[in-house]
Amino acid sequence: MNDNPPLYLGFDLSTQQLKGIAVTSSLKAEHEVKFDFDADSKGFNVKKGVLTNPSENEVFAPLTMWLQAIDGVLQRFKDAGMDFSRVRGISGAGMQHGSVYWNKKGEQALGSLDPSKSLEGQLADAFAHPYSPNWQDASTQAQCDSFDAHLGDPTRLAFLTGSKAHHRFTGPQILRFRTKYPAKYQETSRISLVSSFLASIFLGKIAPFDISDVCGMNLWDIKAGTWNERLLSLTAGSTDTSDIKDKLGAADVPEDGGAFLGNISPYFVQRYGFSPTCAIAPSTGDNPSTILALPLRPLDAIVSLGTSTTFLMSTPYYKPNPAVHFMNHPTTPGLYMFMLCYKNGGLARENVRDSLPQSPDAAGPWEQFEKLASSTSPLGQSSDLSSPMKIGLFFPRPEIVPNVRAGIWRFIYKPNTNSLMAADEMMWKQPEDDVRAIVESQFLSLRLRSRDLVESPTGPNAHLPPQPRRIYLVGGGSRNATIARIAGQILGGWEGVYRLDVGENACALGAAYKAVWSVERKEKQSFEELIGARWKEDEFVERIADGYQEGLFEKYGPAVEGLDLIEKEVLKGEKSI
16 A cells, blocks of 8 residues: 555635645545635735725736745645645636636746745746736626627627636737737736646746636637637737737647646755656636536536526537636546526525514524425415515626616516516515515526437436436535525526535646546546546535425426516616616
C-alpha cells in the first residue's frame, strides 16, 4: 500500500474566495483551504470580493488581489502539511465571462518569475488594465444590443453561440473595453478568461481557453467549433480580425478538455516544492466545473437552490434559444451543458416565508412554510383535474427568465379553456396560497424550459413520459424536505430526487476530478467512465424524495402551459409600459 499516493489539486476562483482542494487518485479529499478576499487580502478595499462604480453599473475585481490569493492558498496548503511533490496534476475553475487584459511585459514576466518573491510583487505591472469585470457587471447594455442585432436577432445569436447577449458575457465586455479604453486595448497583447488566467499562472505562460468556458463569450460558434468572424469583427471594430484573434490566442482552443497544456512553472517547483513533472490541464468555468463534481450522466439534472436558482443538465441535444444557455461539455465531446439561471430563488421564497404569521413555538423559521406547502393541494386545485389552478410569478428582483421587472403576479388558470384571469383576494388567500404557489412556479419554469431536452427512459420504464433520470438538489433549499418533494412531483426523475452534498467546494472538487481524469485516463476513456468507477455515491448523495409519481406528474402538464401563458401575458404588459 502506498502511504503517499499521488495528489491532484483543484482550484475555484470565485467572486468572494479562492478555494483549493487536494484529492487522491481514489477521489478522497486530503486537504481543503480557502482565501477570503474580504477577510484575508491586504491592501484592497473590496466588499464581497469586488469594487463597484454604480454610476456606470460596473462591478470589477483587482487582479493583484487574485495573485495575492494564489500565494495565500498555497501557503495554507503548506501550513496544513501538504507535500507538494506528490501533486501530479492541477486544474481549476473560474467565475465565467470575466476578462483579463495582459500586456507584453506580463507575458514575458510569467516565464521568468523569481521564486524568492511573491506573484503580486512580480506581476503587478503585467496587465494593460488592473481590473477584471465581474459577472455582476451590468455596464454593457449598449454593447449587448449591438450583439443581439448584429446577426439579425437574439435567436440567431443564441443558435450560433449558445446564448443571446448578456451584460456579463465576454464579447460585449471586450467591445466596451475597446471603446472606453482605446489606449489600454492597444496595449493588450493577450486576453484571458478568469479560468485561463488561473491556468496561465500555474503554467508560466498564457494558457488557451477551455472548450466549454469559451462558449460564455458570445464569440464562439459552438456547432462550427471556431470563432464567428462577424462577431469578432463587431468586437474589434474592423473587418480585419487578425489583431483580436492574436489577443484571444484564437488558433489554440484545444477540443480535449483534459489536454496536457504543459508542466508546472519552475516558480512553483522552487518556491513550494512541486514536482517539475506536475501536469497542468485546462481550467474551465465555475458552472461547467460544477457538473464535474459527480459523474453526471446525460438526462441527470442538477438544481442549485441558493440565493439564485441554477439548473444544469448534461445533454446530447443542442437546442438553444434566447432564454437559456448552451455550452460545450467541459470533458465529453458530443455532450452539451444546458443551463438556466434565475435571479429570484431563495430570496423570493424567504420573502413569502417572512410574510407568514410565526408561532413562538415554531421549531424554526421554515416550519409554517413547510406545513402550508404540504397541506395545500397541488396548484390549489380541487380533485377535479379541470378545475382552476393557482399559478403566480414572484420576482422581488428584476428577473432574466423571463426578462421582466420586479413584481408579483397571481393568476387563476383554467386548463379546460386555456384561459387566464387575474386573481383577487377572494380567489387567492394571501400569504397562505403564496407558499405552495411560489415553489411550484419555480419548478414549473424549469420544466417548461427543459422539456425539449428530456426523453422517456428505455427498458422497463419505457412507458414513462419524458423526464430527467435523476434530480440532484444542492444549495440551502435542498435541505427543505417539502421543496424536495414538490421538485419530484413537477420535474419527475424516474430514479428519484437526491441531495448532493459536496460542501461548498463543488467547483474546486470538479476541477480536481478533471485533473485526475486528465492525468490518469486510458486512451479514449471518458471522464464519466473513469470518475464513475471511483466515485463513492453513498458518501456524497442521499435520496430525499420520490421523483416521478404517476398521475401527479401528468397533472402538472397543463400547469406548464398555464405558466407559459402567464409569462407571455406579463411580458405583453411590460411592452406596453
